[in-house]
Amino acid sequence: MDSKARRYLFEKAKEFVYEAGQRIKEQIDQPRTIETKSNPNDLVTEMDQNTEKFFAESIRNEFPEHRLFGEEGFGDDIQDLKGIVWIVDPIDGTMNFVHQKRNFAISVGVYEDGVGEIGVIYDVMGGALYSAIRGEGAYKNDLPLRMPEKKRIEETILALNTSWLIPENPHINHAGVAELVKTIRSTRSYGSAALEFVYVAEGIIDGYLTMTLMPWDIAAGKIIVNEAGGLVTTADGRELDMLNKTTVLASHIDIHKEIVENYVQLKTK
Incomplete structure (x- = not known):
């Protein structure tokens, strides 16, 4: 993937994340359908499922040759990371989403042949977008992130x-x-x-x-x-x-x- 293609992919990933986040915020106070998965504390809501479905449809419409590796069943049967694979968690922190209506995030990683190229994490209710392109640094909104030089x-x-x-x-x-x-x-x-x-x-x-x-x-x-x-x-x-x-x-x-x-x-x- 050349730099121009990577940048375009990054902008589309942000676009999808922002739209998904807006949909969640518009419906945050609506009654929830809550189910459990592997154990009573492993929750899933219709919002998790609808958000992943939105990503699946958006990715397939814009990038039909790409694959989706997701949690809620709308992705592809992923056995390897060949080609370009979007790895998506539509709502990371579902228990927080259910109980607090905050402290959850949308997480999107884009990998090419197993190498992480793009990372986007959106704190939906906090309004902070964390992002990175491989080799170009990490950012919170438009501010660069750099860990302290020393730590004991x-x-x-x-x-x-x-x-x-x-x-x-x-x-x-x-x-x-x-x-x-x-x-x-x-x-x-x-x-x-x-x-x-x-x-x-x-x-x-x-x-x-x-x-x-x-x-x-x-x-x-x-x-x-x-x-x-x-x-x-x-x-x-x-x-x-x-x-x-x-x-x-x-x-x-x-x-x-x-x-x-x-x-x-x-x-x-």
Whole structure:
């Protein structure tokens, strides 16, 4: 993809995101149809489904040769990332959307042959658009994002789910997480992976550690964090699998290796 094609694709991605966001805002106070998926806390609404359907139709009308990798069933059967693939989460933070009517985002990553080219995350109710084009930096609205040059582990604010501190959790040794929490300055949990990624890029938090994300949760945020100077890998420091569920550590580069080597011990299944 040449720079002109990439720029056009970026502008269309923003156009789709803004329109989808406007549709959500216009209907935010309407009664919701709420269903559960994998567990009682894994919620989906008709707004998630309608928003993904909007992206599917918009992408296919404008770019019929592109494919869509989505959460709600309106995309293609994706077994690889050959060609150009849009990886879309129509509402990231559905529980926040249902309970708070805020703190959720639209997340769109565009990949070419497995390489992240464009990332767009829209904080719908906050009105902030976070974006990145590979090699051109990351932005919040029109302001460039760049993570602080230096960061010590003792000064770190880390986003993580408190369930990883429970001994019975199936993913990670809770003792290592407990030691990490004692070492850093503080923790946060925002309930939206997309927002947690962009908060890392913005420097609001210094890292985000989680055990169970899908590609649509990651695709845009990974590009934006990388372009802001951060590092995104699995929780144990490996390259991400962009086709399947995975662990994630997105953080300032100074603390990344220390967290992986000193505090993360994943459980074997």
